[in-house]
Amino acid sequence: MGEVKLVGTWVSPYTYRIKWALKLKGIAFDYIEEDLCNKSALLLQYNPIHKKVPVFFHGGKPICESMVIIEYIEEIWPHNPLLPTDPYERAMLRFWIKYAEDKGPSMWMVGEGQHKAEQNSLEMLKIIEEKALGDKKFFGGDNISMLDIVLGLGHWLGGEKLLEAHKLHRLHVWLKNFKQVPVIKEDLPDLDAMLAYLRRQREMSPATH
Amino acid sequence: MEDEVVLLDFWPSSFAMRVKIALGEKGIKYKCKQEDLFNKSTLLLEMNPIHKKIPVLIHNGKPISESLIILQYIDQVWNHKSPLLPSDPYQRSQALFWADYIDKKIYSIGRRVWMGKEDQEEAKEELMQCLKTLERELGDKLYFGGQNIGVVDVALVPFTTWFYSYETCGNFSIEAGCPKLVAWAKRCKENYRSVSEALPHPLQIYEYVMELKKRLGLV
Numbered sequence: 001m002g003e004v005k006l007v008g009t010w011v012s013p014y015t016y017r018i019k020w021a022l023k024l025k026g027i028a029f030d031y032i033e034e035d036l037c038n039k040s041a042l043l044l045q046y047n048p049i050h051k052k053v054p055v056f057f058h059g060g061k062p063i064c065e066s067m068v069i070i071e072y073i074e075e076i077w078p079h080n081p082l083l084p085t086d087p088y089e090r091a092m093l094r095f096w097i098k099y100a101e102d103k104g105p106s107m108w109m110v111g112e113g114q115h116k117a118e119q120n121s122l123e124m125l126k127i128i129e130e131k132a133l134g135d136k137k138f139f140g141g142d143n144i145s146m147l148d149i150v151l152g153l154g155h156w157l158g159g160e161k162l163l164e165a166h167k168l169h170r171l172h173v174w175l176k177n178f179k180q181v182p183v184i185k186e187d188l189p190d191l192d193a194m195l196a197y198l199r200r201q202r203e204m205s206p207a208t209h
Numbered sequence: 210m211e212d213e214v215v216l217l218d219f220w221p222s223s224f225a226m227r228v229k230i231a232l233g234e235k236g237i238k239y240k241c242k243q244e245d246l247f248n249k250s251t252l253l254l255e256m257n258p259i260h261k262k263i264p265v266l267i268h269n270g271k272p273i274s275e276s277l278i279i280l281q282y283i284d285q286v287w288n289h290k291s292p293l294l295p296s297d298p299y300q301r302s303q304a305l306f307w308a309d310y311i312d313k314k315i316y317s318i319g320r321r322v323w324m325g326k327e328d329q330e331e332a333k334e335e336l337m338q339c340l341k342t343l344e345r346e347l348g349d350k351l352y353f354g355g356q357n358i359g360v361v362d363v364a365l366v367p368f369t370t371w372f373y374s375y376e377t378c379g380n381f382s383i384e385a386g387c388p389k390l391v392a393w394a395k396r397c398k399e400n401y402r403s404v405s406e407a408l409p410h411p412l413q414i415y416e417y418v419m420e421l422k423k424r425l426g427l428v
Binding site: 049058061063064065067068069071072075076087088090091092094095098099127131 | 259268271273274275278279281282285286298299301302303305306309310342
């Protein structure tokens with residue numbers, strides 16, 4: 001069907017989303033590490049609009065933007081689904097992913113000593129815990145979904161004590177279970193490096209919608 | 210059992226216009242409820258408690274928010290006619306990429322243009338850059354979707370009814386920089402009733418913008 005390539009960087013949570021998705025589906029791929037301080041001609045050629053990683057290739061054809069890539073992967077390799085097939089459930093999952101992405105930067109504020117921001121973040125975490133997780137083991141139910149991956153790559157990887165301290169018990173249990181999933185367990189990212197990367201990104205880019 | 214479809218709408222919203230176009234294209238009967246965003250209804254607060262924003266599509270009592278998510282939902286459920294997305298997975302990924310690009314850029318940059326604060330000049334340049342990028346992507350095609358309108362057309366065309374407001378508040382001409390894009394917008398309105406019916410007249414939008422600016426203390 002065509003070879004699969006991923007151009008990414010080890011500190012980017014967006015790259016990790018794709019890596020984990022491919023591994024969960026058992027898809028073999030070539031991984032190319034990109035040096036973001038010295039962007040390759042390959043990257044600039046295949047993502048001229050955003051000039052960012054990850055860039056995904058299937059049979060030589062490039063796709064950019066992690067969620068667009070995920071939807072593509074899900075369509076080509078539907079086994080071990082990461083998105084629900086029911087249209088309404090799928091819409092809800094996409095909604096929560098967008099929510100997590102839009103609020104993401106504020107969510108990292110928890111524990112950074114800025115009281116108001118911390119309060120906002122805790123509110124969001126409570127909403128996610130109550131409305132998106134509920135009493136399920138994972139956001140996807142018995143198996144992990146794309147939402148688990150997106151949230152798992154939030155700063156909570158390693159943030160268990162924080163969740164416990166703030167009585168977000170269900171999220172705390174969710175995180176423990178998430179980190180036990182074999183594909184995840186054997187490839188945990190360096191959280192501190194990832195956080196530093198995200199902060200740098202936030203500083204560099206102008207205010208978004 | 211007949212489907213019950215309700216749209217929580219706000220007439221100047223480009224995001225709501227997208228949904229109206231999609232519903233029109235698919236021939237779906239629906240009830241349209243106008244929201245007053247300065248006095249949000251209990252229905253809106255109940256159906257979109259997280260963001261409290263429009264548009265919200267309520268299908269048989271179940272709410273869906275976020276316009277691009279609504280478009281994908283509509284396309285999946287009512288797949289009998291006028292597909293919004295290509296059937297080929299790769300083409301579909303490209304369409305979603307551009308819809309996402311429009312979402313990331315046009316609304317927030319356009320807002321900075323019409324608000325007319327210190328960053329207006331910068332915003333005007335950014336807007337023209339984005340529109341030129343989109344114009345390049347359109348190329349020689351009739352529509353972004355090819356022979357027929359698709360999700361990218363539906364995502365972008367509502368903003369064209371705001372062009373007059375951007376131009377007047379910013380004192381510049383979008384047509385001068387992007388003639389092909391302006392021609393494409395005309396084509397969409399002329400050939401698609403769902404588009405001409407969903408888009409208010411640019412002067413109505415301008416009137417709304419001026420009212421908003423007064424409320425915000427910008428005039």
